[in-house]
Amino acid sequence: MSGMRTFAGQVTGWDRLAWDQKCMVRYRSLSWIASLVSLLPIPLWRLLRWAGSDKEMPGHHQYGRTYHALFRHLKYRRTRLLEIGIGGYDFHIGGHSLLAWQAFFPFGTIVACDIQPKPMLAGRRRHIYRTDQSSATDLAVLAEREGPFDIVIDDGSHLSAHQIFTFHELFPALRPDGIYVIEDVQTSYWPGKVGATVWDGAMMDTPEFARTCVGYFCDLLKYVNHSEFVPEQRYDPIKMKFGKRIKSITFEHNLIIIAKGNNRAASTFAADLARGERPLADTADG
Numbered sequence: 579m580s581g582m583r584t585f586a587g588q589v590t591g592w593d594r595l596a597w598d599q600k601c602m603v604r605y606r607s608l609s610w611i612a613s614l615v616s617l618l619p620i621p622l623w624r625l626l627r628w629a630g631s632d633k634e635m636p637g638h639h640q641y642g643r644t645y646h647a648l649f650r651h652l653k654y655r656r657t658r659l660l661e662i663g664i665g666g667y668d669f670h671i672g673g674h675s676l677l678a679w680q681a682f683f684p685f686g687t688i689v690a691c692d693i694q695p696k697p698m699l700a701g702r703r704r705h706i707y708r709t710d711q712s713s714a715t716d717l718a719v720l721a722e723r724e725g726p727f728d729i730v731i732d733d734g735s736h737l738s739a740h741q742i743f744t745f746h747e748l749f750p751a752l753r754p755d756g757i758y759v760i761e762d763v764q765t766s767y768w769p770g771k772v773g774a775t776v777w778d779g780a781m782m783d784t785p786e787f788a789r790t791c792v793g794y795f796c797d798l799l800k801y802v803n804h805s806e807f808v809p810e811q812r813y814d815p816i817k818m819k820f821g822k823r824i825k826s827i828t829f830e831h832n833l834i835i836i837a838k839g840n841n842r843a844a845s846t847f848a849a850d851l852a853r854g855e856r857p858l859a860d861t862a863d864g
């Protein structure tokens with residue numbers, strides 16, 4: 579069998595290809611298959627497994643079913659998905675999740691960026707950028723050239739400071755009913771070195787936890803009910819602005835899911851509010 583394989587390898591020229599060339603040939607074949615199966619109603623978790631993404635892998639994350647439930651209504655639409663973090667870092671081409679998105683959204687455009695150069699992964703429905711998610715300029719270029727997006731997934735550096743910063747910069751580039759997902763927020767609970775990386779997490783019972791990604795979104799969650807604030811309530815004007823555009827914030831194991839939407843309805847208890855004053859949502863600007 580291996581003799582036959584060597585023979586076939588010599589005849590086709592496969593054996594003469596360098597490792598990275600072989601990776602690219604494999605990637606292009608998988609990309610072709612992805613486009614072919616994209617019209618079929620295959621569940622997203624199966625596609626993520628097929629593509630080899632750690633988003634749905636035994637012993638790794640189990641995001642597939644959540645993603646399927648979140649994105650199924652967008653499957654046959656002209657969905658624009660932006661993913662931060664292509665994978666493979668500086669030693670492999672990566673791009674596993676991009677294949678799964680391509681195989682799930684037959685009419686979708688997949689925009690993806692990484693701090694490492696990955697131009698070889700660009701394709702008809704895959705737009706690739708070299709982007710540092712901690713750079714406002716880089717993120718503005720993405721938003722301007724490719725936005726607005728139906729879905730944004732942050733699977734980049736997983737540093738809390740970057741996750742919060744990227745949300746601030748890219749949330750405006752999300753469509754009014756878009757979905758923003760931050761992956762791997764376990765790093766919020768890691769103060770210092772875990773594995774090879776020094777993380778910017780904190781102990782949950784310290785004031786520093788508020789600066790972490792999980793801490794930040796736990797606080798932002800309070801603003802989903804901004805219209806119920808009494809007039810004396812002190813608040814953060816930036817979070818208030820976000821609160822008026824967020825329908826829900828959901829926490830799952832290692833995931834934060836933010837559903838954008840108009841959240842400007844006045845208090846349901848306006849009549850009961852003290853002194854008959856108007857609820858804050860009606861008076862605060864933004």
Ligand SMILES: C[S@@+](CC[C@H](N)C(=O)[O-])C[C@H]1O[C@@H](n2cnc3c(N)ncnc32)[C@H](O)[C@@H]1O
Nearest residue numbers: 663664665666667674675692693710711734735
């Ligand atoms: C976990 S991998 C992404 C995996 C991929 N989304 C998948 O599911 O197959 C994280 C990627 O983020 C990239 N990255 C790290 N820091 C970054 C930064 N500051 N800006 C953008 N990308 C970054 C890394 O180079 C790496 O390729």
